[in-house]
Structures are given as structure tokens and as C-alpha cells.
Amino acid sequence: MRTQSELGHAIEEAREQTDALFRAVRPDSFYERPIPERHRIVFYLGHVEAFDWNLIGRYALDRRPFHAGFDHLFAFGIDPPPGQLPSDRPSDWPSLAEVDRYNQRVRDEIDELIDEVPGQLLHVALEHRLMHAETFAYILHQLDYERKVAPALPPEMETARPPQPRMVEIPTGTAQLGLHGPGLDDTSLDDNATFGWDNEFQALAVDTPAFSMAKHKVTNGEYLEFVRAGAAAPFFWVERAGRWRYRGMFAEIPLPLDWPVYVTHSEAEAYAKWRGGALPTEAQFHRAASLTHKESEANFDFRRWEPVSVHANDSGSAAHANHNGAVAHADSRSRARQPADVGSADGQHPLPNGRGSVEALSQVEALSQVEALSQLAARSQIETPSQLVGNGWEWTSTVFAPFPGFTPFPFYRNYSEPFFDGRHYVLKGASPRTAGRLARPSFRNWFRPSYPYIYATFRLVEP
Numbered sequence: 001m002r003t004q005s006e007l008g009h010a011i012e013e014a015r016e017q018t019d020a021l022f023r024a025v026r027p028d029s030f031y032e033r034p035i036p037e038r039h040r041i042v043f044y045l046g047h048v049e050a051f052d053w054n055l056i057g058r059y060a061l062d063r064r065p066f067h068a069g070f071d072h073l074f075a076f077g078i079d080p081p082p083g084q085l086p087s088d089r090p091s092d093w094p095s096l097a098e099v100d101r102y103n104q105r106v107r108d109e110i111d112e113l114i115d116e117v118p119g120q121l122l123h124v125a126l127e128h129r130l131m132h133a134e135t136f137a138y139i140l141h142q143l144d145y146e147r148k149v150a151p152a153l154p155p156e157m158e159t160a161r162p163p164q165p166r167m168v169e170i171p172t173g174t175a176q177l178g179l180h181g182p183g184l185d186d187t188s189l190d191d192n193a194t195f196g197w198d199n200e201f202q203a204l205a206v207d208t209p210a211f212s213m214a215k216h217k218v219t220n221g222e223y224l225e226f227v228r229a230g231a232a233a234p235f236f237w238v239e240r241a242g243r244w245r246y247r248g249m250f251a252e253i254p255l256p257l258d259w260p261v262y263v264t265h266s267e268a269e270a271y272a273k274w275r276g277g278a279l280p281t282e283a284q285f286h287r288a289a290s291l292t293h294k295e296s297e298a299n300f301d302f303r304r305w306e307p308v309s310v311h312a313n314d315s316g317s318a319a320h321a322n323h324n325g326a327v328a329h330a331d332s333r334s335r336a337r338q339p340a341d342v343g344s345a346d347g348q349h350p351l352p353n354g355r356g357s358v359e360a361l362s363q364v365e366a367l368s369q370v371e372a373l374s375q376l377a378a379r380s381q382i383e384t385p386s387q388l389v390g391n392g393w394e395w396t397s398t399v400f401a402p403f404p405g406f407t408p409f410p411f412y413r414n415y416s417e418p419f420f421d422g423r424h425y426v427l428k429g430a431s432p433r434t435a436g437r438l439a440r441p442s443f444r445n446w447f448r449p450s451y452p453y454i455y456a457t458f459r460l461v462e463p
């Protein structure tokens, strides 16, 4: 039987991930606020532990607080409307030594109690921390280079000319969104498909007419044409002596023309309009992702700090999904790729997964749909979009809203609900700094349309 100790091990690994990020901050820089709309760095140092303590120690196990002031101070992040920035001062925050002591006590207490904690709450603590491993990377990205300690970096991929933009056809079909559930008693790592956040429930089938989708994400090189036509430069670019450069996590580099461009939703929409296309809906993204094969070198799960070329994962192959959700290549041209193992714990695309999607269809319908697709793939060697997972979240045109049957978690009512305000858009996929377990098909990310700090890319569709 899968036990809490396995989730405990995953939490341990996630702690190492967040610890490594804080080690990249110079000790004299924890009271900086690199993003004006977010808290100072010291808040995040205390927040991931305070969240765990408030959820597990206080809510689940009703333990007495040992530092109620910190439990409250570090409880909540912020997402202010434009123009309403926080105004606290460094002196409003405790010393790093005090926060470190609090953090260590939280970890000791939780590790002691872990066998008593419901699996769902351990999943929540784990994924909350992993999400902060990404959102804290955004904050770290904006901290001055001289305030950071660069870890050992992987070698940068060579950049090349961007590929010619081209569209691939996505046939009519059903997009399967969300999860059946809620899997309240799940404590398993291998069966992570049953854990989801409140906004992933309930499962939803959406009929999706045929459409064309770009093979690749929009590149810096393509977006540069838009800038030369008068659009403002993206937030991650800077002009030096008449040349555009990319502001990376640890260094500025000449603008890599074949990397995806990081943009806001508003910029992505404006570009799409300029090119005569549109952003995909959330359902269209799911539909396309359900047809694509797993990319073994996909750029996510903390493997790199920066993007890679948009065509780094091109295989030129199509794939089909069988009724178990396993994926096999339908195209003998595919080169040296491992058969995808969807049953593995990384929760990666592709759709459909055996539980969430096929249940909604009858087994026969699912099989016939899959067979038809596989025949189509074999006959015409259809191409599918590249990098629907990894190398940058992708903006959709879908406003973040609940699926029918949405119920907030009683222990975390504000995870999604405050953001169903018509002012946040859904992103899908994953960025280089997204944990593998968060790249499951049903996971939904969302941000304000003008928030420029995130690793958000996009691609075009045509109706």
C-alpha cells in the first residue's frame, strides 16, 4: 500500500527544490521586493512553511500554535489589482534567523506527525510548495543579477534560425477537461491522477470542431517583426546599443530568435490579431494535447532555467493513444524515442488519461475514436503541435471560471474562487520551472492579462 511516507519523501524533495532557490538569493537581499505587486522575498521564505503548518499542524491535527504571529504573518500571498501596490517596509518583517528557526520547527513537527495526516492534505502541501518553486523563480528572475548567486548552470542550447511558422490540422473531436473525483482518500504517488485542485473538478467533455493550430510556439524572432511594426517590446527584452537582448535568470544574452517569446495575454492577443489568427481556447488546447505524444526531452520539471528552441522537440511524428491511455508512435519516422509511459508518476501529458477521459465515453466509442485517429495518422502521417507541455505556459483565450460542479476545498477556500472574477485567463502546459507533477493534463494555471513576469508563451489557431 502506498503510504504517507512516500508523500513525505516527495515533500522532502520539494523542500530541497525551494531551499535551492533561496540559496540563490544573497543573504543581504531577502528584504528586496523584485516584483512590485508581490511580497518581499522574506515573506516567501516563511510562507511555504507557514502554509504547511497552518494546513497540517493547525487545520488537520489541531496542534497548538508555537508562533501564532508568524502563522498569520506568513499565511497569505497577494495579487493586488493594477495600481494598488503594497507599501510595507523591510523593518516590518522579522529577522532571517527568526524565520529560519520557525521553519525548522515546522518541518520537525510535520515530519513527526506525517503518518496522521490525510493524503489529500499532503498532496495539497506538496503541490502548493511546488507551485511556489515556480512563482518564486519569477520573483528571483527580477532580482538584480548582483544580488543572486548563480547555481551550476546546464550548458545553453545553441540557438538557430526560427522555423517557418506552419499550421497543423486538429480533427473534430471531444476535448476532455478536468478530473472525475475528488479522490479524497488518495495517498498514492503512482495514482496521482486522482489528486487535483478544486478547479480541476468536475470532468467536462467539450465538442471541439476541427481547427488549425500552429506547430510551434511563437518565437522571439516572429515577435520581433511585430515590434518592428510598432508594438512595444516584451518585458523580458532589453535594448542595448540598438540590439535586442533577452534578460535571462542569471545573465543577459543576445535575443535567441528561435526561443518562444514570453509575453502577457494582452500582447499575445494583439499579436494574434495582427497576424489574423487567435489564441486557442482551453478546450482546443486540450484537444490538441490529446493527440500529441510525450516528448521525452520536454523542457519542464526544473531541468533548465530558460527556454530552448521551439523546434527542439520536433519528431516529425504523429502518435495515437490506446484505450489505456498509453501512447505509441504511429509513425516509423520517429527517431530513438522511448515509448511513452503514461502510467508513470510524473503526471505528464498526453491526454486522454485512462481515468479522466475515457470514462466519459463508452469504451467502444473511445476505442473507435482512437483507432480512427491512429489510422488517420498512419495514412497521412499527420503532424501534431510541438511543446504543448514544457518550454513555457501557453495563454488561452479562456477566462478562468469554474467547471460545473466546482466546490472549493473547505480547508483552502481561496485557492481558486477569488480569481473567478473575469480578470484572469487560463494557461496550459508547463514552463521550464514547472514541477513534473503539475504538468498533468487537468492542471489549470491562471494570471491577469497584463501580468508580465511569468514564463508565458502562446501559439496561434485558426478556426
Ligand SMILES: [Fe+2]
Binding pocket: 047, 051, 077, 128, 132
Ligand atoms: Fe501560497
